[in-house]
Amino acid sequence: MEYKNPLGVDIDLETGVIPGAKKLVRRLSDLKGYFVDEKAYEELLKENPVVYEVYAIEQEEKDGDLNFATTVLYPGKVGREFFFTKGHYHSKADRAEIYYGIKGRGGMLLQTPEGKAEWIEMGPGTVVYVPPYWAHRTVNTGDEPFIFLAIYPADAGHDYGSIAEKGFSKLVVEENGEVRVVDSPKWKE
Ligand SMILES: O=P(O)(O)OC[C@H]1O[C@](O)(CO)[C@@H](O)[C@@H]1O
Numbered sequence: 001m002e003y004k005n006p007l008g009v010d011i012d013l014e015t016g017v018i019p020g021a022k023k024l025v026r027r028l029s030d031l032k033g034y035f036v037d038e039k040a041y042e043e044l045l046k047e048n049p050v051v052y053e054v055y056a057i058e059q060e061e062k063d064g065d066l067n068f069a070t071t072v073l074y075p076g077k078v079g080r081e082f083f084f085t086k087g088h089y090h091s092k093a094d095r096a097e098i099y100y101g102i103k104g105r106g107g108m109l110l111q112t113p114e115g116k117a118e119w120i121e122m123g124p125g126t127v128v129y130v131p132p133y134w135a136h137r138t139v140n141t142g143d144e145p146f147i148f149l150a151i152y153p154a155d156a157g158h159d160y161g162s163i164a165e166k167g168f169s170k171l172v173v174e175e176n177g178e179v180r181v182v183d184s185p186k187w188k189e
């Protein structure tokens with residue numbers, strides 16, 4: 001039997017950086033078609049800001065193993081919609097996931113394939129359990145970076161397809177200075 005080596009790393013709780021992790025950067029241009037207000041999207045695209053960064057420690061895609069990653073989701077809006085991560089189902093759809101809030105404020109939008117949505121607010125110390133089969137997207141509703149840790153099965157995979165096409169059934173928007181979860185005009189059953 002070949003055993004893998006255990007690993008301990010310290011997440012920088014101010015910046016979200018995991019030493020030795022693989023870094024992924026998603027700019028606004030990587031989120032084409034994701035925001036409802038296309039005019040506001042094109043306008044902000046001139047600056048093409050970084051929307052989020054992911055620091056991931058990933059294993060081979062094998063049953064039983066675990067990956068973990070921090071995400072630094074920057075504050076901002078496209079029109080009325082707060083900055084968010086792309087959001088995905090798992091390719092192996094029955095794989096669950098755990099999120100843990102580290103810094104800043106935001107929340108998670110979850111959705112079943114039929115379009116039943118849930119919104120869970122997150123701050124430092126919040127644990128969110130993502131059950132099997134639910135798509136999940138995080139949203140920064142604050143004015144500082146929203147940083148969190150995700151722990152997920154190594155063989156879960158990412159299925160971005162249907163979210164990229166029609167999004168979530170709900171949008172998280174600012175209305176009169178307040179955070180509101182409203183129906184998405186893009187959603188069709
Ligand atoms: O994969 P997305 O939807 O862009 O969101 C990024 C975050 O979600 C994860 O894919 C885990 O669900 C992490 O890699 C990262 O924390």
Ligand SMILES: [Fe+2]
Pocket residue numbers: 088089090097136152
């Ligand atoms: Fe996931």
